Amino acid sequence: MALAYDGAIQRLIDAFGRLPGIGPKGAQRIAFHLLSADEQEAADLADAIVEVKAKVRFCDVCGNVCEASPCSICADPRRDHTMICVVEEPKDVMSIERTREYRGLYHVLGGAINPMANVGPNDLNIPQLLGRLNGDDVREVILALDPNIEGEATTTYLSRLLGPLGLKVTRLASGLPMGSDLEYADEITLGRALTGRRDA
Amino acid sequence: MALAYDGAIQRLIDAFGRLPGIGPKGAQRIAFHLLSADEQEAADLADAIVEVKAKVRFCDVCGNVCEASPCSICADPRRDHTMICVVEEPKDVMSIERTREYRGLYHVLGGAINPMANVGPNDLNIPQLLGRLNGDDVREVILALDPNIEGEATTTYLSRLLGPLGLKVTRLASGLPMGSDLEYADEITLGRALTGRRDA
Numbered sequence: 001m002a003l004a005y006d007g008a009i010q011r012l013i014d015a016f017g018r019l020p021g022i023g024p025k026g027a028q029r030i031a032f033h034l035l036s037a038d039e040q041e042a043a044d045l046a047d048a049i050v051e052v053k054a055k056v057r058f059c060d061v062c063g064n065v066c067e068a069s070p071c072s073i074c075a076d077p078r079r080d081h082t083m084i085c086v087v088e089e090p091k092d093v094m095s096i097e098r099t100r101e102y103r104g105l106y107h108v109l110g111g112a113i114n115p116m117a118n119v120g121p122n123d124l125n126i127p128q129l130l131g132r133l134n135g136d137d138v139r140e141v142i143l144a145l146d147p148n149i150e151g152e153a154t155t156t157y158l159s160r161l162l163g164p165l166g167l168k169v170t171r172l173a174s175g176l177p178m179g180s181d182l183e184y185a186d187e188i189t190l191g192r193a194l195t196g197r198r199d200a
Numbered sequence: 201m202a203l204a205y206d207g208a209i210q211r212l213i214d215a216f217g218r219l220p221g222i223g224p225k226g227a228q229r230i231a232f233h234l235l236s237a238d239e240q241e242a243a244d245l246a247d248a249i250v251e252v253k254a255k256v257r258f259c260d261v262c263g264n265v266c267e268a269s270p271c272s273i274c275a276d277p278r279r280d281h282t283m284i285c286v287v288e289e290p291k292d293v294m295s296i297e298r299t300r301e302y303r304g305l306y307h308v309l310g311g312a313i314n315p316m317a318n319v320g321p322n323d324l325n326i327p328q329l330l331g332r333l334n335g336d337d338v339r340e341v342i343l344a345l346d347p348n349i350e351g352e353a354t355t356t357y358l359s360r361l362l363g364p365l366g367l368k369v370t371r372l373a374s375g376l377p378m379g380s381d382l383e384y385a386d387e388i389t390l391g392r393a394l395t396g397r398r399d400a
Contacts, residue, residue: 005294006267008255012248018241020233021226028291030219034249035256035265041218042253048212049234049246055208056235065235067206091228094205 009035061132063108063125065090073106080104085142086129086158088112088151096144104142107132112150113157121157129158133165140168147174209235261332263308263325265290273306280304285342286329286358288312288351296344304342307332312350313357321357329358333365340368347374 004010009031016027034042058064059071066072073079073093083104087093093106109124132138143158145151155171162169174192176185185193204210209231216227234242258264259271266272273279273293283304287293293306309324332338343358345351355371362369374392376385385393 005290006256006265006272008248008252008267009265011244012252015245015248019230019245021229022222026221028294029221031252032265032289032291033220035252039253042249044211045215045219046246046249048208048215049242049249052208052212052231052235053239053242056206065205065209065232067208072206089232090205091232094228 058108061128062106063110063128064093064106078103082137082139083142084129084132084138084140085144087144088146088154092144092146104140109145109154112145112154114150114153124154126158126161130161133162133167138167140170143169143171147172258308261328262306263310263328264293264306278303282337282339283342284329284332284338284340285344287344288346288354292344292346304340309345309354312345312354314350314353324354326358326361330361333362333367338367340370343369343371347372 005013012031012034013024013027016022016030017024019027022030034045055067056065057067057069059066059074060069061074062071064071064073080103083102084107085096085102085104086107086109087096088109088111090108093108096102096106107125107129109126109129111119111124113119113121113124133141141158141162143155145155159169159171173196174189175196176182176189176193182190205213212231212234213224213227216222216230217224219227222230234245255267256265257267257269259266259274260269261274262271264271264273280303283302284307285296285302285304286307286309287296288309288311290308293308296302296306307325307329309326309329311319311324313319313321313324333341341358341362343355345355359369359371373396374389375396376382376389376393382390
């Protein structure tokens, strides 16, 4: 019985199957897509993988991904260097940039405090954040961590750590997401929306 | 505003986003996974993509994917060379092999007749199938196409084409899938199950 494909195809299916969010059927579908795709599409993908490992690094200032350190945001004189928005991952920077509501700098922690996964404050870019607060003329730090257990724990930790430094420490508002329905809001979200109510 | 990542990461996200079944968020997740994965995992994936394009070809006999033609199934003397199972795609061969119920040969059409997508009988490996039926000592052809409109049309076409050749032409049974519930079966499937009823 031939229960696996000939060498190269099976190796490609296995390699895709190891990526996050791709199951065995998806990996098979992608492998056959690449097999029938033109040479250029397959070569572009292979090159992009090699290139990202060779070129991409982390910004020495903010910890975001970049090709040259400091990154384009840290190096931009038109941005507001008195504000730092603290996020967990590089992709969170992109999410906030898409709102077009923020013109300050960022600091990427590289995760959140998670005792279950053995991630403590010292495993994150927290010393680098303190270093920036000592040297720069920063006036406000916005804590923009994920609204889940690990993010909340990290927010509380940072809020206590930064409190004595005499700068403004804020966090993102919790409440009902736009376009949602009060009836289907979970009780914690609805509770936060009530607590954080403001003048209409 | 930085609404796209620095060069190499964005190129990798774009390249993954072009693959079937991967959306923009999934592509971003995979790109960051590879960025933080060890060098070897990323290199293995890039190598597997290049290798599959370089090594994999189609079997001159059955049209299945292989690294050497004829493929390992066509070249296996222990398999029953009097039966050919006709399928649409190489992945269908693997699905039937996994049942461990079939010991004959295969013929991969490379698709199904689909007038909407301009795929006619001449765009499929049908002439090659006729060639095998002339030369080989084949006694039965099993039509194992997908049970959808295109597959049914192709089954009907092949059944009429092969009928006059004096060999047994069969097709897969239609009916209720195992583990399913009569109440939730669609009417066409249930109708097929009734028409195809057999002695209990």
